[in-house]
Amino acid sequence: MLELYHHGSSACAAKVRFALAEKGLDWTGHYVDLLKGEQFDPAFLAINPKAVVPVLVHDGEIILESTVICEYLEEAFPETPRLYPESPLARTKVRLWTKAVDEELHPACSALTYVLSHRHAILRNGAGSFDDFLKGAGPDGRAARELKWRWIQEGLDAPGVADKIRLYDGYLHKMEAALEKSDWLAGGAFTMADVALAPYLNRLAMLQCHGMWRDGRLPCVEDWFARIRARATFEPAFFKWMPADLIENMRANGARSWPAVKDLLGI
Numbered sequence: 001m002l003e004l005y006h007h008g009s010s011a012c013a014a015k016v017r018f019a020l021a022e023k024g025l026d027w028t029g030h031y032v033d034l035l036k037g038e039q040f041d042p043a044f045l046a047i048n049p050k051a052v053v054p055v056l057v058h059d060g061e062i063i064l065e066s067t068v069i070c071e072y073l074e075e076a077f078p079e080t081p082r083l084y085p086e087s088p089l090a091r092t093k094v095r096l097w098t099k100a101v102d103e104e105l106h107p108a109c110s111a112l113t114y115v116l117s118h119r120h121a122i123l124r125n126g127a128g129s130f131d132d133f134l135k136g137a138g139p140d141g142r143a144a145r146e147l148k149w150r151w152i153q154e155g156l157d158a159p160g161v162a163d164k165i166r167l168y169d170g171y172l173h174k175m176e177a178a179l180e181k182s183d184w185l186a187g188g189a190f191t192m193a194d195v196a197l198a199p200y201l202n203r204l205a206m207l208q209c210h211g212m213w214r215d216g217r218l219p220c221v222e223d224w225f226a227r228i229r230a231r232a233t234f235e236p237a238f239f240k241w242m243p244a245d246l247i248e249n250m251r252a253n254g255a256r257s258w259p260a261v262k263d264l265l266g267i
């Protein structure tokens, strides 16, 4: 049995749900509400001491890290549709994208999501004290939690945030360059590279930041995302798990923040 610990607004979890859907694999979900701090529940920390989703449990075995999970699914279920090419050289192209997502795009996405949207919800509910906010993070998670506190308090003015948004935009330009040469990010076929990037475009779309690629700015990215959204797996992987109030919060907060993002990027 496949069990997934996940959350509606987690890009990493959406990536795994998209991979599971593309592979036609059934799974059972355990919803960990990150905005309510459920990632710090002792029962979840026993599964992942890093207090992050997604986590896959396969027949009782715990598998961490979204990219590792997707690679595991590919190897453990070889009879399902392949998301990595056969040739080792072609695989390197896919892995360069998944590595970039893990190392650069995902941290940029966390900052962007917090400053454009989640901070408003957290401030509205009362962020509590700094010490309360750090509770449960554990020694390993302290620095990340401290940074998050600054995102919540200072928004776009928090240290490093503007650079992270520029880096995010830089990845859209890298995608455009790749998609000018081929239909999909790593060549002529849909692969794990497309699965891995899709949640990050969807995040921008949900936050009403489509202007980063629309209106002729990045036409190949626009076309790619339309083809991603048209896949039968997109809706169930991305929206089935999103609570309506979270969708609406992200839409409204994102729309409010878009003018500042537009200015920052000189669009």
Ligand SMILES: N[C@@H](CCC(=O)N[C@@H](CS)C(=O)NCC(=O)O)C(=O)O
Binding pocket: 009, 010, 011, 012, 013, 034, 039, 051, 052, 053, 054, 064, 065, 066, 067, 102
């Ligand atoms: N490298 C990890 C990153 C996981 C991660 O950052 N997950 C986020 C959601 S996308 C999370 O659970 N954050 C917890 C929090 O916001 O406190 C992976 O790829 O699985």
